[in-house]
Amino acid sequence: MRHILSILVENEAGALSRVAGLFSARGYNIETLTVAPTEDTTMSRMTIVTTGSDEIVEQITKQLNKLVDVVKVVDLSEGKHIERELMLVKVRAAGKDREEIKRTADIFRGRIIDVTDKSYTIELTGTTEKLDAFLEALDRSAILETVRTGVSGIGRGEWVLKV
Amino acid sequence: MELKLPPTVDSGETLTGAEIVIRCLQAEGVEHVFGYPGGAVLFIYDAIFRQKVVKHVLVRHEQGALHAADGYARATGKCGVALVTSGPGVTNAVTGIATAYMDSIPMVVLTGQVPTRAIGEDAFQECDTVGITRPCVKHNFLVRDVNELATTIKKAFHIATTGRPGPVVVDIPKDVSSQSARFHYPEKVSMRSYAPVTRGHGGQIKKALNLLIEARRPMIYVGGGAILGEASGEVTELVRLLGFPVTNTLMGLGSYPANDRQFVGMPGMHGTYEANNAMQTCDVLLAVGARFDDRVIGNPAHFSAGNPTRKIVHIDVDPSSISKRVRVDVPIVGHVKDVLQDLIAQLKATSQRPDPAAIAAWWAQIAEWRAKDCLKYNRKSDLIKPQYVVEKLYEVTRGDAYITSDVGQHQMWAAQFYRFDKPRRWINSGGLGTMGVGLPYAMGVKMAFPDAEVACVTGEASIQMCIQELSTCKQYHLPVKIVNLNNRYMGMVRQWQEFFHGNRYSESYMDALPDFVKLAESYGHVGMRIDKPADVEGALKEAFAMKDRLVFLDFVTDQTENVFPMVPGGKGMSEMILSEEL
Numbered sequence: 001m002r003h004i005l006s007i008l009v010e011n012e013a014g015a016l017s018r019v020a021g022l023f024s025a026r027g028y029n030i031e032t033l034t035v036a037p038t039e040d041t042t043m044s045r046m047t048i049v050t051t052g053s054d055e056i057v058e059q060i061t062k063q064l065n066k067l068v069d070v071v072k073v074v075d076l077s078e079g080k081h082i083e084r085e086l087m088l089v090k091v092r093a094a095g096k097d098r099e100e101i102k103r104t105a106d107i108f109r110g111r112i113i114d115v116t117d118k119s120y121t122i123e124l125t126g127t128t129e130k131l132d133a134f135l136e137a138l139d140r141s142a143i144l145e146t147v148r149t150g151v152s153g154i155g156r157g158e159w160v161l162k163v
Numbered sequence: 164m165e166l167k168l169p170p171t172v173d174s175g176e177t178l179t180g181a182e183i184v185i186r187c188l189q190a191e192g193v194e195h196v197f198g199y200p201g202g203a204v205l206f207i208y209d210a211i212f213r214q215k216v217v218k219h220v221l222v223r224h225e226q227g228a229l230h231a232a233d234g235y236a237r238a239t240g241k242c243g244v245a246l247v248t249s250g251p252g253v254t255n256a257v258t259g260i261a262t263a264y265m266d267s268i269p270m271v272v273l274t275g276q277v278p279t280r281a282i283g284e285d286a287f288q289e290c291d292t293v294g295i296t297r298p299c300v301k302h303n304f305l306v307r308d309v310n311e312l313a314t315t316i317k318k319a320f321h322i323a324t325t326g327r328p329g330p331v332v333v334d335i336p337k338d339v340s341s342q343s344a345r346f347h348y349p350e351k352v353s354m355r356s357y358a359p360v361t362r363g364h365g366g367q368i369k370k371a372l373n374l375l376i377e378a379r380r381p382m383i384y385v386g387g388g389a390i391l392g393e394a395s396g397e398v399t400e401l402v403r404l405l406g407f408p409v410t411n412t413l414m415g416l417g418s419y420p421a422n423d424r425q426f427v428g429m430p431g432m433h434g435t436y437e438a439n440n441a442m443q444t445c446d447v448l449l450a451v452g453a454r455f456d457d458r459v460i461g462n463p464a465h466f467s468a469g470n471p472t473r474k475i476v477h478i479d480v481d482p483s484s485i486s487k488r489v490r491v492d493v494p495i496v497g498h499v500k501d502v503l504q505d506l507i508a509q510l511k512a513t514s515q516r517p518d519p520a521a522i523a524a525w526w527a528q529i530a531e532w533r534a535k536d537c538l539k540y541n542r543k544s545d546l547i548k549p550q551y552v553v554e555k556l557y558e559v560t561r562g563d564a565y566i567t568s569d570v571g572q573h574q575m576w577a578a579q580f581y582r583f584d585k586p587r588r589w590i591n592s593g594g595l596g597t598m599g600v601g602l603p604y605a606m607g608v609k610m611a612f613p614d615a616e617v618a619c620v621t622g623e624a625s626i627q628m629c630i631q632e633l634s635t636c637k638q639y640h641l642p643v644k645i646v647n648l649n650n651r652y653m654g655m656v657r658q659w660q661e662f663f664h665g666n667r668y669s670e671s672y673m674d675a676l677p678d679f680v681k682l683a684e685s686y687g688h689v690g691m692r693i694d695k696p697a698d699v700e701g702a703l704k705e706a707f708a709m710k711d712r713l714v715f716l717d718f719v720t721d722q723t724e725n726v727f728p729m730v731p732g733g734k735g736m737s738e739m740i741l742s743e744e745l
Contacts, residue, residue, distance in 0.1 A: 013305070018297060021298060055490075068302040068357050070356060
């Protein structure tokens with residue numbers, strides 16, 4: 001099963017490699033990983049999407065908590081949450097395709113952020129499924145380049161992840 | 164100039180980084196540092212030279228320094244300290260760090276690093292110490308600013324010795340050890356991201372107690388956590404109050420007296436018939452500071468499926484040890500000593516006790532298994548049986564020696580036949596299984612307890628992995644006794660090849676062995692070669708009578724002797740191969 005882990009880590013050199021190293025050393029999956037400092041500059045927040053049985057995800061959580069640089073770990077998928085991913089797609093857009101691609105981007109609430117006479121670069125935000133669906137909707141051969149940030153997640157309502 | 168003695172934790176003095184390192188060690192009460200100098204640690208060695216409080220022990224290879232500090236920690240319960248230089252000093256130390264990590268041994272490892280400005284430039288003797296050691300330390304630090312040095316070292320000792328202990332590396336660039344800062348050693352450090360649990364949850368302890376009282380076929384399974392957590396007194400009290408059978412793992416030996424009737428031997432791959440069968444078929448299993456590892460329970464699927472109704476209570480300071488390989492019914496996270504104290508208090512407060520008839524029937528079953536006499540070996544052989552040597556070692560030392568071992572058959576025979584009645588007397592590499600630890604472990608123990616008898620039970624393959632430390636033993640007059648069970652084979656490899664690889668003894672034969680007697684003599688020690696069973700006891704007595712000499716006893720043993728019982732890899736713990744003697 002897919003789980004979204006939110007992790008607060010000390011903003012120390014090497015904290016990221018401790019977390020990434022734990023996953024590779026113990027054979028856990030990382031589907032996506034995002035990390036950036038929080039409003040408290042002494043801490044960074046990571047969002048890791050992983051897959052595994054409940055037992056494995058329980059072990060992952062325990063092992064993460066054992067790392068000295070890790071301040072807090074929460075499995076967002078245990079409660080109501082929101083997840084978003086940002087994608088930039090460069091597509092070939094020439095001639096009659098230009099209008100069709102623009103329409104598709106509009107349907108998905110994407111924004112064209114760069115234009116040449118042969119290409120569009122589209123910015124799209126949403127869940128992983130939505131981004132996948134947008135790529136499906138495009139003509140495969142038109143896609144020149146994609147770059148995705150991986151999932152960022154946050155709990156719904158007034159609950160906050162804090163120290 | 165001689166550095167001043169503690170307590171001077173905040174003298175307001177300005178000291179160099181190197182002096183700060185030594186002053187921190189003094190403040191921590193460190194008596195021995197095991198190490199080897201080199202370019203990046205020259206300032207620290209200079210500071211060592213100018214004081215007399217912290218004694219440095221010069222080894223002959225960095226691996227030896229780490230193992231010696233590790234052995235010192237295992238025997239004393241204190242934090243071991245090692246000091247090595249950058250690059251190859253660190254890579255040589257990694258085996259020792261990983262060995263300590265796998266057995267949760269508290270150590271602080273100080274490593275030299277190239278100057279901060281040279282880091283990342285592939286400088287001479289540079290390696291990414293923090294990167295290389297990351298997977299085999301509890302934590303590690305690179306100190307980039309001399310002003311943070313003392314606090315970092317304090318954190319290192321705090322992390323190494325609290326919670327589930329483990330090695331912590333502090334990497335110190337050469338310029339940091341030469342620059343100056345005002346010395347302040349904090350008395351305490353608090354870290355928001357590191358707060359190990361101590362007391363167990365009262366409700367969980369109550370649940371555990373109810374299970375124990377209702378048990379009809381109970382078993383108590385005690386691992387290294389009880390030794391590390393200084394809980395053998397509590398283990399012994401609980402076991403006796405309940406009247407239950409108890410087993411100690413390889414790492415837990417000595418936490419309950421091996422000579423007591425309630426002790427059913429060690430469990431696991433080379434555990435006793437009675438311990439393994441009791442673990443497999445019990446209805447309530449109390450695990451104390453143990454981790455259900457593959458060398459204990461074998462195949463976890465067999466362990467669970469073979470007895471799906473068994474209830475498991477697991478006490479451990481490390482939550483990640485719980486439900487890792489085996490699903491646990493009552494997890495209790497906390498210091499084993501504290502949790503056992505609470506459990507004993509709750510037991511004493513109630514008049515309820517386990518059903519005596521059920522427990523008697525269970526003991527009758529165990530007696531039947533015990534009657535199998537699974538450790539039996541041929542006592543009429545003309546060849547020296549390794550088990551016999553360990554039995555005689557036990558007698559000659561009155562069961563009161565510190566026994567270190569290397570890894571392999573001799574390690575298992577030492578564990579099976581030297582009956583440890585006290586904790587911290589059995590010093591071996593259980594998790595990583597590092598050949599070569601035995602002699603440096605013995606050095607570390609002898610440094611800590613100069614008046615105690617210390618014997619290293621080893622084999623001719625293992626001993627050669629750190630044989631250079633005979634020189635260290637000479638320099639520091641460490642009169643340990645080396646009991647070499649020399650079967651001219653890497654015995655455990657040979658045993659597996661015999662059982663599982665069609666007797667094809669691929670590369671397991673130790674050819675071109677040295678003359679160990681002459682080798683010992685060349686280092687200024689005493690060497691003895693013993694090849695007849697009748698001479699075993701006399702030789703041991705003679706060796707231990709030489710209180711001030713290192714004696715290398717080279718016992719020429721039966722080449723084909725195997726360790727029994729044996730649970731083959733991947734099998735369940737009741738699927739034992741037994742000796743043909745039975």
